[in-house]
Amino acid sequence: MSIRKGRSVTISDVAEAAGVSRAAVSKVLRNAYGVSPGMRQRVESTIEQLGYRPSVAARALRGSSYRLGLEIPYTGARFMTQIVEGAKRAVAGTPYQIILAPADGPEYDTLESLADGLVDGIIAISPLVDQAWLEDLARRVPVVMLGRHDTPAGYDTVTGDDHAGARAVMEHLLSLGHRRIAHLTEPENVTTPGSGTPHSVRLEVYRACMAEAGLADHIRVARRDVSGGDAVAAAAALLALPEPPTAIFAGHDDMAVDALAAVGRTVAVAGYDNTDLAAHPLIDLTSVDQEGVEMGAQAATMLLERLQGRTEPRHHVATTELRIRSSTAL
Amino acid sequence: MSIRKGRSVTISDVAEAAGVSRAAVSKVLRNAYGVSPGMRQRVESTIEQLGYRPSVAARALRGSSYRLGLEIPYTGARFMTQIVEGAKRAVAGTPYQIILAPADGPEYDTLESLADGLVDGIIAISPLVDQAWLEDLARRVPVVMLGRHDTPAGYDTVTGDDHAGARAVMEHLLSLGHRRIAHLTEPENVTTPGSGTPHSVRLEVYRACMAEAGLADHIRVARRDVSGGDAVAAAAALLALPEPPTAIFAGHDDMAVDALAAVGRTVAVAGYDNTDLAAHPLIDLTSVDQEGVEMGAQAATMLLERLQGRTEPRHHVATTELRIRSSTAL
Incomplete structure (x- = not known):
């Protein structure tokens, strides 16, 4: 020994x-x-x-399950691969295992089911769940929330720097001379102003940057129909406008890839999350890297800290970096 | 009422x-x-x-958990999105929820953890787990295995028709006049001849079709390094051969998309699974549709049948259909 x-x-x-x-x-x-x-x-x-x-x-x-639950809003989202990978890395070498709970419809049920003796701690991406309800949940089981710009007392948060990331995209597109820049985002319920969701912040920054550049008249916001649905039709509708945009800032890479399906290489397209597909030569998408793997690892590490006794809340903000690729070099 | x-x-x-x-x-x-x-x-x-x-x-x-566990070999695989979607659809309207257990390393541990009071039944994609061990597991908890061409007594199987699917790809490439056709597949341990894994069957059909066409000398098999790793280097190495292939049959779409990253549009590329990305205009990948959503739904339905008392094994084989796109039209 x-x-x-x-x-x-x-x-x-x-x-x-x-x-x-x-x-x-x-x-x-x-x-x-x-x-x-x-x-x-x-x-x-x-x-x-x-x-x-x-x-x-x-x-x-005391009968611990040695499982950490990761609630995910829908399974097809490519960014989730980074989060899961990071969380798995953080628990490697501990007795904990990660299990994934896809939320189907209301996230309250999925979170309650996880808290109901299934796991020792919860990491969740639930932008729409009420903060007071989460504070209550966090009194029963340790909770780390991903992507919420709130400052809770009873749970931890891991977010990207959505202000800096969205501003970097807009400054890049403006510096290329674009004036008719559209924003492709999630349905209204996910972008309510002041709600603190990542997509509400990105939309707010888009509007502010357009206004600051004297382009308030050119603000155009398109939305995919339902969370998880594709954004091809929404992007195609932008092209059909009398004055179509010359650039599209999509709220995340999945929507940006859908936009590329609709508009091809005729319009500059930028995404967010720098998913693995963004670097593919046939996609080659300008996107914001917000360190998804590190975010997943941070969330799992913070949960392990809580399981070992930490009670004061921590709020981690991941830095962002714009990766410029040919999708915006037209 | x-x-x-x-x-x-x-x-x-x-x-x-x-x-x-x-x-x-x-x-x-x-x-x-x-x-x-x-x-x-x-x-x-x-x-x-x-x-x-x-x-x-x-x-x-009697204290049922009302959870069904879906073990997945790694989270980044795009085909899994179809399986999960199908399983979720099949349990919609029942009191059951699907939880996902990503296997990290040996699948035995993940399956045991699921069986250990976590779920009422298990759907798993574990090509390498020993059949006798699975029969033993299935005596404790209902089990449905995806993609295993074995004929167990105690659990159910859902597979695609890998013989027909792989043959359709090869006949398509041969009909286009290709002679130097390479096969890009998983590491050796996943393609052991006679093991009954989907990738062992696809490799076997590739070899047989090449031999039948008098092209045994042109058989070239490339493999990605580790399960979950990318196949870009393996595809690039094929291009560097003295007589490089004019067509690549990749064992699944993720490897085919990697191959496209390496070879661009200089070599015909076909994949397998018809993942959502295959239909994207910038990827436009010829691929075999094996009804992934239906496979996931079948697996969950068969598990629910076992929970309601069925004990005789069922083995479902999904039909395949080749979707021809521009990646093979060079």
Whole structure:
């Protein structure tokens, strides 16, 4: 046993010393099915020998599930791949597993179901759920919300810097000489002014930048019909206007890719999220990188901190960077 | 109360008659947190009045979770969107919810964790898990496996017709006059001959079609490095061969899209799964539609049948259809 001093004992240390996998240690900790008595004894004696006693082990004794729930608004959204990847990386080497709960319709039900004994903590993307309700939920189970620009007392938030990201897109398009710039965004209920959703902020910045540039008369806002639906028709309708836009700022890459399907390379198109598809040579989409993997990792890390006892709220803001590609170089 | 005769009472009927949402009925059935005594009484008396007694309600009394687990090998795969969408559609209107468990590394752990009291039934895409082990798992919890060409006794399977689908691609490419056709597929461990994985079947059909056409000397198999990694380098390496292929048959659309990133429009490229991206005008990928949404719906429906008592195994094979687009029209 040669555990370095000044460092707490990890599950990897236990696994190595016991000569078993980390998954096996995790299974012993959470009393999972299929652990042989010999395995259990070996792991438990190693845990005692090394003095492995994080609060997670204590939780196991109280019947912890060792699962973290990640609520996602709909499964097709490409940005989610980054969030999930980051969350998985953050829990690697801990006994926790990530499970995903796709919200179908009202997110309240999905969140309640997760809190209902299924998971030890919740990461959620629920822009429309009432803050007071979330504060109440967070009294029952630790909660980290993604993308909400609110300042709650009982839960944590991880957001991108939507002000800076949206402004970077608009300054880029304006610097290219575009005047008729349209904004393609989500349905009205997701962009209510002052609601603090990412799409309400991006829309607000779009309007402000247009006004500042003396282009208030050219403000055109198009929306996809329903959350999760495609934005091809909305983008095509912009092209059919008497004075069609020469550039489209889409609220996220999925809508931008839909816009490219409708307008091809005739109109400059910029997206948001820098999903993996943006860098594909046949798509080559200018987009805002808001460190989605890091956002997912931060959210999971903050949840683990809460599980280990932190109670004061933390609010992390990810930085943004505009990635300029040929979709805006017409 | 005007429930049509000859039709069993559904949860929607209960919801309508009680004047509450289906979600509320579901919550009462599964004893979820947050149901007021008044709500519970109203729903329960309506259930009694209408004679709503499916076996799912009986399960609630035994402590059912009303969750179905869907194990997915990695979250970035675009085909999964179709499977999840289908599964969600199939459970809509039932008290069941779908949760997703991304497998990180060995699928055995993820499946055991799901079976460990988390869900009432499991849908899984685990091509490498041992059949005997799955038969054992299926004695504890109902299981439906996606994409496995085995004929188990204790669980159900839903597969595409990989023989017909792969043959359609090869006949299409051969009919266009291609002779140097390469196959881009998954790592060796996922394509072991005779293993019954979709990718082993597609590879086998590729080899057979090449041999039948007298092109055995032109067989070239490229693989992406690790499951979930991209296939750009593998496709680029094909182009660097002394006699590069004029066509690439990629084992699924994600690899085909990667191939397009490497080879552009210089080589004919065909994929498999007909993911949403294949129809995008800037990608426009020839691909095999294997009814992914229907496969997901079938799997969830078969799982619900098992939860209602069916024990004899069912094996559903989805039909395939080649969608020809410009990626193979060079």
